[in-house]
Amino acid sequence: MTIRYYMKGKELMYKVAEAKSSSFDKQSSKDNKNLIMVVDDESLIRDVTKTILETFGYRVLTVSNGLDAIELYKAKKDEVKIILTDLNMPVMDGITMIKSILNFDSQARFIINSGLLSSISNSDLLELNVVSLLQKPFSAESLLKKINEIF
Numbered sequence: 001m002t003i004r005y006y007m008k009g010k011e012l013m014y015k016v017a018e019a020k021s022s023s024f025d026k027q028s029s030k031d032n033k034n035l036i037m038v039v040d041d042e043s044l045i046r047d048v049t050k051t052i053l054e055t056f057g058y059r060v061l062t063v064s065n066g067l068d069a070i071e072l073y074k075a076k077k078d079e080v081k082i083i084l085t086d087l088n089m090p091v092m093d094g095i096t097m098i099k100s101i102l103n104f105d106s107q108a109r110f111i112i113n114s115g116l117l118s119s120i121s122n123s124d125l126l127e128l129n130v131v132s133l134l135q136k137p138f139s140a141e142s143l144l145k146k147i148n149e150i151f
Helices: 026-032 043-055 066-076 094-104 122-127 140-150
Strands: 002-007 010-015 035-039 059-063 080-085 110-114 130-135
Touching (some): 035 043, 035 066, 043 059, 043 140, 066 094, 080 094, 080 140, 110 140, 130 140
Parallel strands (some): 035 080, 080 110, 110 130
Antiparallel strands (some): 002 010
């Protein structure tokens, strides 16, 4: 399956991993219904990520900044299994959001999805309950592989 998005006259295509991929089992994901929150200020990234995850059976919430993510997480924290977040966003950045969420839910888990991964140290990652890193730009297959490793 190929997902096509158009942005400023350019076509962006994401090829979604097939069930026969050794890194991802489509059938098992259709049964799990885990809820993932996607936090990114770029609407295209949010939309593509949501489409990919929903195609493989995940439920998805999306927000555009850290402040909105905190409010939504407070309302849905018993359901959200993982937060996939960018680092650089307006209103509130990803690191500040993560620290704020950990203040009221120390069990929250995060995947950082950013083009600036080298700016974070390993000790920071452990302190912030970051279970995985996903370098932007990412492929559908790499996203699904990271998610599947967690579940």
